[in-house]
Structure formats: structure tokens, C-alpha cells
Amino acid sequence: MSKVATRFAPSPTGPLHIGGLRTALFNWLYSKNKGGKFYLRIEDTDKERSKEEYKLQIIKSLKWIGIEHDEDEYIQSKKVDNHVKIANELLKKGKAYKCYCSPEEIEEQKKRAKQKKIPYVYNRKWRDVNNEDAPKNIKPVLRFKSKIDGSTILKDLVQGDVEIENNTIEDFIILRNDGTPTYNLSASVDDHLMNMTHIIRGDDHKINTFKQIQIYEALNWDIPKFAHIPLIHTTDGKKLSKRDNASTLDDYSKIGILPEALRNYLLRLGWSYEDKEIFNLDESIKYFNLEGIGKSPSKLDMSRILSMNEHYIKNIAEEELFTKLKEYFDLFKEKVDLKKEEKIKNSLSFLKNKAKTLEDIYKNSKYIILDDVSFNEEDFKLIDDKSKKIISEFITKISNLNKLSKEALEPIVSELIKINDTNFKGVGQPLRIALTGSKFGPGIYDIIISLGKEDVIKRLSKIRN
Numbered sequence: 001m002s003k004v005a006t007r008f009a010p011s012p013t014g015p016l017h018i019g020g021l022r023t024a025l026f027n028w029l030y031s032k033n034k035g036g037k038f039y040l041r042i043e044d045t046d047k048e049r050s051k052e053e054y055k056l057q058i059i060k061s062l063k064w065i066g067i068e069h070d071e072d073e074y075i076q077s078k079k080v081d082n083h084v085k086i087a088n089e090l091l092k093k094g095k096a097y098k099c100y101c102s103p104e105e106i107e108e109q110k111k112r113a114k115q116k117k118i119p120y121v122y123n124r125k126w127r128d129v130n131n132e133d134a135p136k137n138i139k140p141v142l143r144f145k146s147k148i149d150g151s152t153i154l155k156d157l158v159q160g161d162v163e164i165e166n167n168t169i170e171d172f173i174i175l176r177n178d179g180t181p182t183y184n185l186s187a188s189v190d191d192h193l194m195n196m197t198h199i200i201r202g203d204d205h206k207i208n209t210f211k212q213i214q215i216y217e218a219l220n221w222d223i224p225k226f227a228h229i230p231l232i233h234t235t236d237g238k239k240l241s242k243r244d245n246a247s248t249l250d251d252y253s254k255i256g257i258l259p260e261a262l263r264n265y266l267l268r269l270g271w272s273y274e275d276k277e278i279f280n281l282d283e284s285i286k287y288f289n290l291e292g293i294g295k296s297p298s299k300l301d302m303s304r305i306l307s308m309n310e311h312y313i314k315n316i317a318e319e320e321l322f323t324k325l326k327e328y329f330d331l332f333k334e335k336v337d338l339k340k341e342e343k344i345k346n347s348l349s350f351l352k353n354k355a356k357t358l359e360d361i362y363k364n365s366k367y368i369i370l371d372d373v374s375f376n377e378e379d380f381k382l383i384d385d386k387s388k389k390i391i392s393e394f395i396t397k398i399s400n401l402n403k404l405s406k407e408a409l410e411p412i413v414s415e416l417i418k419i420n421d422t423n424f425k426g427v428g429q430p431l432r433i434a435l436t437g438s439k440f441g442p443g444i445y446d447i448i449i450s451l452g453k454e455d456v457i458k459r460l461s462k463i464r465n
Contacts, residue, residue, distance in 0.1 A: 004036030256358025
């Protein structure tokens with residue numbers, strides 16, 4: 001058997017979909033597990049909808065999540081001459097024929113099938129007709145001569161044996177009347193030319209697989225092994241589409257999902273290995289196999305993604321987390337000056353504790369980023385005269401401190417509690433509101449230490465005055 005070769009073949013007609021990303025991941029992991037090659041094929045023959053920006057986005061998205069393809073991208077539109085050549089070869093072999101049915105005839109056939117409540121299958125009118133009888137005013141399409149008798153068994157590496165009656169597969173079009181090839185022809189030819197050994201894709205492609213097997217057989221080509229993975233569904237059981245919220249990779253990167261977390265989640269979405277949940281990159285490659293893929297659809301669960309992301313945020317090295325956070329700020333948020341960047345970096349140990357996403361860390365650190373605190377109106381009402389007195393006393397006491405630390409601050413807070421006949425909340429809450437604009441957020445000691453003495457006094461003085 002030749003060296004394992006897999007591919008991911010997206011159409012650049014929109015941003016990379018989360019389902020496509022999982023398909024790419026499974027193909028990549030399988031090839032790497034077997035010491036093989038993984039290729040990226042851009043199926044850009046739909047000239048009206050295909051855009052360069054989407055192609056670049058696909059490549060960027062794959063790289064972001066850690067998937068790197070071997071060799072240069074295979075651009076399908078540059079191989080059309082090969083597809084047409086093979087179509088004409090099938091015609092010469094008697095494996096294809098010219099169909100002169102008008103669009104009106106085809107529509108009438110579809111209408112009758114609908115009335116009878118049966119699937120539409122082309123009636124093979126021109127399959128065995130002499131072309132001399134063909135109308136001169138109609139440009140023909142080229143149809144493949146599908147098998148009529150018997151059945152075909154697909155030995156699917158995920159689904160097991162799948163059998164289909166051959167007469168249920170219509171004589172499908174391989175060349176349109178403008179001479180352009182269709183998907184099933186192009187995909188078959190490209191997979192052959194690329195020496196693909198394994199085709200791993202969504203199970204919505206099963207009918208295409210049976211058509212493509214017949215093309216392979218007609219040309220006496222080696223047939224690749226096929227693995228059809230169940231689709232991803234929404235939480236209410238519907239097939240996930242590009243119209244669904246959080247369906248594209250951009251949706252996840254914008255809220256601050258880490259690539260490692262999303263990759264781990266997608267790996268576990270429909271695949272399992274013993275009772276292991278967390279996989280680093282090397283482990284993902286080592287343990288991945290097709291046997292671990294289930295046969296049932298998986299549901300995209302945002303709460304599970306967030307939980308996985310929270311795990312990675314809490315366990316990743318803070319230096320690496322800060323690098324990712326800085327990239328996130330640069331891409332999606334405002335520019336942060338170096339001084340404040342350093343404060344955030346030094347505060348990650350507590351900022352990450354209540355965060356499920358990079359967006360959460362951003363929100364938790366806004367009090368550091370912003371020079372002027374924006375107050376929640378309801379929270380600001382909580383700062384009464386007694387609170388202002390406590391704030392004033394706090395300023396006086398920390399003014400004498402050389403360094404802000406929890407050990408230095410705790411006695412001050414305890415004293416303020418005692419002399420003002422209050423509790424920890426009575427001191428901490430007005431301080432937190434005055435420093436961050438909200439009664440919610442990190443611990444008061446963490447806030448004070450992260451801001452530094454100068455900024456703390458500056459902000460509190462505005463309230464006192």
C-alpha cells in the first residue's frame with residue numbers, strides 16, 4: 001500500500017465553517033498518525049462565488065488551529081483541462097454519453113417525480129440513442145453511464161458496510177453544456193492525480209462516494225478508502241449550517257477561544273480514546289484513529305467549548321497566555337500602552353481565575369486599561385458619605401506605604417472596619433467601585449496591587465473630592 005495521503009478540499013465561497021475545520025483536523029491527524037501526507041485542495045471552480053479573501057482566510061484559520069498542509073495548495077481551477085480530458089475519455093470508452101434533454105424536459109421530469117412523491121432520477125432518455133437524431137439547437141451535457149443492475153457495497157471505515165442499489169444512482173452530469181466539469185468528476189480526477197489513499201469527509205457525501213467509485217471503476221483506477229464522519233448538529237438536533245450562530249472559526253477567535261482549546265474540543269466531538277479528555281498536540285497525533293469515531297451526529301455545545309477553554313486558560317503558562325492575550329487585543333480591541341500591558345501581565349494570576357475566554361480577561365482588566373473609570377450608575381449610588389470617609393482614610397493610610405502588598409493592606413482594612421463600625425464589604429465595596437466602576441470584579445487587594453499606589457490614590461481622590 002502506498003503512503004497514506006489525505007486531503008481537505010474546501011470551496012472558498014465563505015469563511016471556514018466549524019464542521020469543515022473538524023473534517024480538516026481528522027484528515028490531518030490521521031495522516032500524521034500514519035506518517036503520511038496531508039494536502040489542501042482549494043475547489044474554486046465556482047468562479048462567481050469563489051473569492052481570494054476566503055481562500056486566504058481558510059489557510060490562515062487552519063494554521064491558527066495548528067494544521068499545516070504539505071506542499072503548495074492544490075488549486076482545482078488550474079486542473080480543469082485534466083477534468084475535461086477524462087470526461088472525453090469516458091465518452092470514448094462508452095462510459096458516458098451526450099444528453100440533449102432541454103431544461104424544460106428536465107423540469108417536467110422533476111415535476112412528475114414530485115407529483116408521484118418519489119425521488120427524481122433522470123430517465124436516461126439519451127443513454128442508448130444515436131446522436132444523429134439529436135436536436136441541433138441544444139448544447140448537450142455529458143452524463144456518466146451509471147450501473148443499472150445489481151448493488152454496490154461501500155466498506156466505510158467509520159460507518160461499516162453501506163449497500164446501495166445501483167439503479168437508484170442516476171446518470172449524473174460530468175460536463176455541463178458549457179463544457180465545464182461538475183463536482184463528482186473533478187473531485188474523482190483530482191483525488192486520483194493527487195494519489196489520495198483515504199477520503200475522510202462528512203456523511204452527507206455518501207451518495208457522491210458511490211458515484212465517484214463508479215468513475216474510478218470505469219477508468220480502472222485504484223479506489224481510495226472512504227470514511228464518512230457524522231455531521232455536527234445544533235443543540236436542538238438540526239444540521240449545523242453557516243447561518244447558525246458561532247458556526248465559523250472567526251466567531252470563536254473573536255470571543256477569545258484559544259486554538260488549543262477549540263482543537264481539543266473538535267477532536268473530542270464525535271471521537272474518543274478511552275476516558276481521556278485533554279490531549280496536547282503530540283497526544284492527538286499519537287492516539288487518533290478512525291475506530292474511535294462514533295456513528296451518530298455530535299451536538300455543538302458552547303458550554304463545553306467554554307469549559308474546555310477555561311481549562312486551557314487556567315493551565316497554560318502565563319507568559320504564553322499573555323502573548324495570546326496581546327494578539328487578541330491587537331486584533332479585536334484597543335491598543336494598550338506598554339506600561340498597562342506590564343500591569344496586566346503581572347496581574348494574570350488572578351485575572352484568569354474568573355475567565356472562560358480572552359474576552360473575559362479583557363473585561364476583567366478594563367479597569368487597568370482605561371484611564372477614566374466608567375461607573376455603573378446603580379453601583380455609584382452605593383458610595384454614600386460614610387463610604388467617602390472610608391475612602392479618604394484609606395488614601396491617608398496607604399500614602400505612607402513604600403510598597404503595596406496584601407500583607408501591608410490587610411491591617412489597614414481591618415483598622416478601617418473597626419473604627420467605622422462596619423465589615424469587610426463596607427470597606428471593600430466602595431473601594432472596588434471607586435477603582436473599577438463596578439461592585440463586581442477581582443478581589444480588592446488584587447485590584448489595588450495591580451493598579452499601583454499612584455493610580456489608586458489618583459482614582460480614589462476623585463471620589464473623595
